[in-house]
Amino acid sequence: MQLDFFPSRALTVYLAKLFVVRILAVLVMLVLVLLMLDLLTTTGKILAVPGNGQSEIWTYATLRAPQLVARFLPYSVLLATIITLVTLNQNSEVIAMKAAGLSAHQVLAPLLLTALIVGVGSFAFNERVVTRATATLKAWDANEFRQVPADSGVRSNVFIADGPDILSAASVSGQGDDTVLTGVSWYHRAPSGALSDQVRGDRATWTGDGWRIENPRRFDVATAKSDSPESLVIGRGVTPEQIRLGSIDPDAQSFWELSRSIDDYEVAGRRTAELRSKWWHKLAGPLSSVLMPLLGAVAAFGLARSGQLFVRAVIGMALGFAYFVVDNAALAMGNFGGYPPLLAAWAPFVLFALIGETVLIRTEE
Structure with missing residues (x-):
């Protein structure tokens, strides 16, 4: 040849x-x-x-x-x-x-x-x-398709486990103590493992000891009743750092950004295969x-x-x-x-x- x-x-x-x-x-x-x-x-x-x-x-x-x-x-x-x-x-x-x-x-x-x-x-x-x-x-x-907060670090579809409970958010903006969750859902489980109640809210902010939901709507599974408490704090075991690590989308990050995210995952002891x-x-x-x-x-x-x-x-x-x-x-x-x-x-x-x-x-x- x-x-x-x-x-x-x-x-x-x-x-x-x-x-x-x-x-x-x-x-x-x-x-x-x-x-x-x-x-x-x-x-x-x-x-x-x-x-x-x-x-x-x-x-x-x-x-x-x-x-x-x-x-x-x-x-x-x-x-x-x-x-x-x-x-x-x-x-x-x-x-x-x-x-x-x-x-x-x-x-x-x-x-x-x-x-x-x-x-x-x-x-x-x-x-x-x-x-x-x-x-x-x-x-x-x-x-x-509603207006997204003007923040270059907006992430979407976050799911974080807090023991048996689960915190999800449609989008996340801000960093550290200024992190803001929108489209929030909180699933609380009873000691038996069954779903106890569900809380939904339009927005949640970090208080230093949990996430305060604005205009919460709570549904009690056992009684099939719903209410709207004035103030409610959820996810006391979920920190903004966990939210940041849990909101990493490989398709939305560049090659070098994803490299840094992988390093952060390894420091946190989390699985990095994906x-x-x-x-x-x-x-x-x-x-x-x-x-x-x-x-x-x-x-x-x-x-x-x-x-x-x-x-x-x-x-x-x-x-x-x-x-x-x-x-x-x-x-x-x-x-x-x-x-x-x-x-x-x-x-x-x-x-x-x-x-x-x-x-x-x-x-x-």
Whole structure:
């Protein structure tokens, strides 16, 4: 196999341009279609809140679009790979390149380099845009699309155990003694383990010895009666530090922020397998774009007139989508401790890189 992977600058630029244009076209198409479908199901919830209007719908769209871009960029690279290589094959351009002495790896090298640049750009985009949009959107959604407190550290959907009791909050803002919980629920259990009573409130603040709920609404399970006491303090064993550790969302934190959160968890003696799996996947996820030209390479070769071009394209697409299925399954296994975090994030990448390289060498080299 020749080691000069870019023997022609003109050919490298030509293939890279073809590939980039198709990646952008497929990505824009996917994001627009999926965003419109998402808006069809969410617009009603947004407009149901008094005061919300068209500006809030646009806000939702601008927050949701980066998530869709991050999630479907690797799919776009896969589909763009298939489209690009099938087009080159049908126009006999692959045959011309191989007749000029280029190996299969040299034909794919410009696409792999482009995919690597896309992967690095995807990582930067996730760090600077997607994590912030995710944190804001989750907090807004948890607050049922009502106005979210103006705080850059808003977190959502927090569940903390205080012995047999459970404290939950739809969103958390502030830090330390200034921590504020909104959408609060308190589940108190009797010594027997059965649910004794439930308390709900719109807002709770730290008093130094528990959380004071504003406008509490209490329901007694035994008597099936409810009341509204003027003042109620709950969760005396739950501190703001526990709230901070319990409100960590890996998808809403950048790579370096998540590193610090993992260190805090380890100091507190808490389990970090799920966070470490997501931490490693912040690197492996964007780099999955590099695999797509390799997995879709089977569509580039073989005679277009042989009738096998469609079959080859389907095989390339099947290999690409099989990677995403295995990747999600491995990440799920890593989240609950079935796989070590490093293995959960990188095993699918390495496995399918070997599969793609094997198929390419056995069929074309």
